[in-house]
Amino acid sequence: MASREPAHWWDVRRAQNLKPATYRCPLCGRRLPALSEHMLIVPDGDSSRRRHAHTACVMEARRNGGLPTRGEWARSQPRGPSLWRRLTHRGGDH
Numbered sequence: 001m002a003s004r005e006p007a008h009w010w011d012v013r014r015a016q017n018l019k020p021a022t023y024r025c026p027l028c029g030r031r032l033p034a035l036s037e038h039m040l041i042v043p044d045g046d047s048s049r050r051r052h053a054h055t056a057c058v059m060e061a062r063r064n065g066g067l068p069t070r071g072e073w074a075r076s077q078p079r080g081p082s083l084w085r086r087l088t089h090r091g092g093d094h
C-alpha cells in the first residue's frame with residue numbers, strides 16, 4: 001500500500017480528463033493512463049492536492065473502510081457541545 005496524504009475525509013468523484021497524461025495511482029502505486037476511466041480523490045476537499053486513482057482501487061479502499069467521505073468523517077467525530085447543538089436545536093420550537 002502506497003503512503004497516503006494525511007486527510008480527515010476525501011471527496012471522491014469521477015475523473016473527466018482528456019489530456020493524454022499518465023498519473024500514478026496513490027493507492028496501488030501503479031501507472032494510470034489519464035484517458036482510462038478512473039476517479040479523482042481530493043483530500044479534505046482541497047482540489048490542489050487531488051490525486052488520480054484507479055476506480056477499482058478506490059472501490060477497494062472504500063470497502064476496507066478507507067477514504068471516508070466528509071459525511072462519514074463528521075459522523076465519526078465526537079459531538080461537540082456547541083456546533084452540533086446549534087445544528088440540531090432549531091431555535092426552541094418544541
Ligand SMILES: [Zn+2]
Pocket residue numbers: 025026027028029030053054057
Ligand atoms: Zn490503483
